[in-house]
Amino acid sequence: MRVEETDVVVVGGRLAGSATAITLARGGHRVVMLERRRLPSDVLSSHALVPSAVAETARLGALERLLALDPPKSPWVHVGAGDVQVHEHWSAVDGIGYGLCIPRVDQDVELARTAEAAGADVRMQTDVRDVVWRAGRAAGVRCVHDGEEVEIRARLVVGADGRRSTVAARCGAWTPYRASRNGRGAAYRYMTDPHVGTRWHATMSQWRWGTTVGYTFPTPGGRMICMLMPPAERISEVRRDPEGAWRALVGEDSDGIGARLRGATDHTRIRSTSETISYFRASSGPGWALAGDAGHFKDPVIGSGQRDALRFGRRLGEIVGPVLDAGGEDAELDAALQEWERERDRTCMASYHWGSRESRPNAPATPLLREVIRTFDGHRGQLADNFGRVRDPERIVSPRVVALGLLNALHRHPGRRREIVREALGELPIEAGIRLDRWLGRHLFRASTTRPSERGDVDFPPVPRAASAAVAVPDEGTAGLATNGGPSAAGASEGPTAVSTAR
Template sequence: MRRYDVVVVGGRVAGASSAMLLARAGLSVALLDRGRRGSDTLSTHALMRGGALQLARWGVLEGLVAAGTPAVRRTVFRYADGEVTDVAIGPRAGVDALYAPRRHLLDRLLVEAAEEAGAHVLHETTVTSLRRGRTGRVAGVVARTRAGARVELAAGLTIGADGLRSRVAEQVGARALRQGRTSSAVLYRYVEDPWGDGYEWAYGDAAGSGLIPTNDGASCLFVATTPGRMRRLRRLGVERAFADLLGETGPAAVERAHDLGTVSPVRGWGGVPGFVRESGGPGWALVGDAGYFKDPITSHGITDALRDAELLAEQVLAAHAGAVAEQVALARYEGTRERLSRQLFEVTERVAAYDWDAPGIRSLLLQFSAAMGDEVEHLESLGRLDVAG
């Protein structure tokens, strides 16, 4: 049985970033993911300022740019009362644009960076249970490969980065600290949009839509509303539902999408209310959607995952170096995550209610922008992660 300082369960954005940062700092790390290497996943794609800043600092952003991910240099907001706001993306902290990469590209680059740092990566390997020490402390994982081979890994710390329905969170009994009540149901497809250079959001009658430029000359076009309304509309057919909701967000959104050829069929997401779980305990921690999830309507999920990976890594390294006790380190991680995410979570809850008018949604988006500013200031202050001693 192999032993590691840290085993990370889940090799998407949060897990791969955590593994990379810890391995770069000298810890022995194993990273497990049940999916195939380079596989895609459901995503809003859009990186906000904080996420782009981190990827640039880690040396990963240059790989996204080299792969042809288009630079996003403006954000357009359209409202039901006809107001349009066009915001230029200016340079800050060495980042002069935002990006919205396909997940098979972003996740692969982060996994490769973790491997280059020395992490042992196992794809198509599903964790079936957690190992326990004599006192009940989590002490690693038991997993099974796609071929059926049993894998047992011992670890000083097990990090669950395994998504909404986290097996790690379930097995440690992680408590919900906050439970959301609202959620978005989403329909999306990829469309040909080779000249897309900005995020475009539209807000109408109990519906929202967006156009997000991503790789290969395509954009992700989505519509969103409440789950109940989506179920009613889908009875008329998915294409009709998509067209009706896009129309509800205004004629400008319809006109913008009119001549964009389709690249993929319509896909859907039924919606899950947001939540915040306790972030750690004896021998375990949670990061990404496993510990904190909010509705995708504000397109902040990837940035959340990158942020929390660095917040957690910072505290894990402090505990590993003996600067603080593990319990104190995990409490600090949870406290910082709470401080930076509470307003983002609360505003997203209100946006996902779809009960606003044009002045109301403008006010909510301004509140969200202010909270993102606080987040960026904190991320700018983070220094290089090191293990002392």
């Protein structure tokens, strides 16, 4: 087997992988980034970049490349829930006051190209099969490219290889210490946007009706993506009869999302998933880290995964770079990795809760929720800050906002007062749990306590079985974690010990 040496090996070459590779390569480190697929290639995602995510691409030096794809800029954000229609401007982040939505098939390759331009050695169609261990530390990977097996030794192994992470599996971190079952599934497709030239083609919209949440995001070439998120059980209807189920879901909100889509043509096929478990995995250990979805995933109902993959991919490089520069001891490197994981978890906990809460398959436009949303009408930027991750959701939907919404709901719907009060009371433990996590903050490292916003009865798929190096590269199809074949791996000679779930 050929053996190579480098400083850092990054497994996975999309968002988190490119962000880490760019940052470390710019810092003068030797980085090899390995991607199983040949980019450009697609991945399951509705890929909205909120302004704070666009700002991340700017920090990484990739924004110009993305803008060269001529995506429509969306300075507007809109929430539609029956008679409540809130239109706001995004708050600017680093001077960027617009969102972008570029199909992953185009977006990801530009990030990988930026990594290459920064000096990373980017290798496509290279499947990582195993992590190499020396004296209890991750010390590299074994991979296969073009039938040839190669061992790449490195001081740091970064798994940026998505939800079915080989690195997580080989580092004993596959099973999350904290997870929440998704209540919603997702079905999406592209189509022409009948409103090109109007403000709608510069607006990212969320629609709420029945038991479904939907999104419309403008994409390049006068097109748009529409994602519907009904209760997860309804995805089986989508699989049985895609067009019929799509029409039925959209038809349930004919004056809302139905009107937005009317006149759209040239629809692509519908992609769907019913498996989007949110989780935190132990994401650092001796000589290894898990960036992006490999380490943490939250429900796509909040559209935040790309932003965090980019941000904490970058932050990983920024935090460990100086330790690698100074030739720090292994213990210093591991402490830096853990510091990074703590920062990620502190920052992401609020949106994890928000995603779990929004993923409940109950009605997303009850009288109470509609009135809470209506409270933001005319208050420029506040609700958008929630989607934009400018402030934490519980600070935006504050007790004052909830109280106002409740009073208005009781006033406007005198016949439904009992139901409204019951719903408000039901939200109290959820609010309390979220605020408790915020209050306990940094003391909660890898804590597995389940709060009322989470559905902890998760049936997480087992650690993928090892397979021989000759196994064909599995396709990242449309199915979720539970149904796809897992990544392959040869048996490690000196494997890791299981990662502790609470420290």
